[in-house]
Amino acid sequence: MSRPLDADSAPPEPAMNRVAQAGLTCPVPAGEADRVQLGHGSGGKLSAALLRERFLPRFGNDVLELLGDAAVIPAPGADLAVSTDSFVVNPLEFPGGNIGHLAVHGTVNDLAMMGAEPQYLAAGFILEEGLSFEVLDRVLDAMSEAAREAGVLVVTGDTKVVERGKADGMFINTTGIGRLDPEFRPDPTRASTGDAVIVSGPIGSHGVAIMAAREDLGFEAELSSDTACLAPLVSALREACGPGVRCLRDPTRGGMASALNEIAASSAVGIRLEEDALPIPGPVRAACEMLGLDPLYVANEGILVAIVSKDRAEEAVQALRSHPVGRSAARIGTVTGERPGLVLLRTGLGASRVVDMLPGDQLPRIC
């Protein structure tokens, strides 16, 4: 989920959205413009600026500048996909999982979204002095189980410890390596008019579960992260639809809205979503209302959005539903030739509104 690398994804003049209206953004305090803000890590406009102004000028090269979910590096036999991600979620444990699940799923899913077969993980741990072994063990158990399920080997690792108060429990970095197949390369530039927009499961669960764990909403019991490995869903889609699978994205930081905006921009197409078709669980909707969030901007860690050619749309939904993680898969919209670069949401009453990129900052430390 190398999302801060998506420098091009923020539109030039983003409009306000409900998250911003709800006051949950983090405006830059006066005199702080020469310092790192929380928003620089959020995947929004500030992240894009950080990348564009500071990272790309120094590290720019043909591979990095593709700015995908993972890098493609040439190798004899089969090209490799490589993706890296640091995990700083707070709290470390939450309903439905812990930082260990995220550290495996997040990176493996980024590889899967490139069409790669995830194979190897390297894991780096930064532990805070005083972290209890009980928590560490649960996190390592989660990683071990998640890696086994995903069919990846943890081949190398590193552990550092910093003094009490110099980290927040633990941070994990994982780097994943997967094998690419030239015959199956979904790509955010490949959406075209008439394609179906399909989501593999309920929207908004992860971000809302994290927020509920922090905020004590009163109905946390009904909220649970969706963290899951998406590679089997990609295999199922591939088998059912082959090259009919145009684009794959896991809508993590920035949520469904950002993922679809990126596809719309990269492919220069419009995307029309049907509000009534969006699978948003009741408790997620309720929590979002309490927190002033729009579920379309909330992070997910166990769903994918697929753009699939019209003639394979039904097969795609059925293929996803054949797997437990994809049992709530649904078609939620259509790629159009109208208003290229924009995502429109058609309400039940037939009105439309623009679903922008998140203009400011998102909830910090959800992954």
Place this chain on the structure above:
Amino acid sequence: MSRPLDADSAPPEPAMNRVAQAGLTCPVPAGEADRVQLGHGSGGKLSAALLRERFLPRFGNDVLELLGDAAVIPAPGADLAVSTDSFVVNPLEFPGGNIGHLAVHGTVNDLAMMGAEPQYLAAGFILEEGLSFEVLDRVLDAMSEAAREAGVLVVTGDTKVVERGKADGMFINTTGIGRLDPEFRPDPTRASTGDAVIVSGPIGSHGVAIMAAREDLGFEAELSSDTACLAPLVSALREACGPGVRCLRDPTRGGMASALNEIAASSAVGIRLEEDALPIPGPVRAACEMLGLDPLYVANEGILVAIVSKDRAEEAVQALRSHPVGRSAARIGTVTGERPGLVLLRTGLGASRVVDMLPGDQLPRIC
């Protein structure tokens, strides 16, 4: 430098050494045995226990269990070496370099010690809210320059930001990928009686420069980290000695003593060092005396130790000296058949003492 993975390297009953005697170890406070201690990240006995008790049982596989500086993963054409490392050095900037230099050199050098040609880096940044862009820019400049010099491309990255007080300025993780050549595979198991022990440069500079930057010794101006890319030295050695290069190690955490103990144990040989031949700069020696450190246990970030067949020893020293980073290369000892697994230091007076593995903890956060 995935050194905490070297679970087997700590001898069963390590003796005290000067670092421990000087009170610079961090004994486990009562009631803290079920929590992470600083020493768990030091590369010493506690790190080995953490690895053996918590990581290996959960992630064990054929590749991980080799526990090298980097993992070897099979690939069509040429196997790949993969190494990951997190950098948490304090302070972020120090005489001779900054965390950005370490983040590139540390990982690239681990690949080079496997005989691999470093090719790609993935970089993950965890930034603390409030970090000044001035510092970040200098760190990124250092990484960019170091990557260019090392001939590696930064192909993917990730940035997270945590709240003020939840990290210590910045942490960086890098994962490196390099191409292995079956014709050149130095390995810590390959030392044999009669081989020469050669070091590429002065011992102890990095750790002492970091300590001096923290402690205000009064003669910091004379101390500077040796952080450097070692890949060109490996190329020079390879060209001069081919398969005569038996083992390569960069003596980082744990210093020269740990690197040589690991080789002695892995190859089941003795190693005899000549004290008078050790290239320890005067200021390093003076600082070590003030701080109660033994230079043999102090971390280096820009030297390698090579075990080279007897008949190629002179060529090896000359090859190293042909490169600026290796200009002080020297032969410092010999591999022997006596007392396998032990490293002995012969003093100028002809007496010998055992150079153990570091028993307890080392200086924290030197890389």
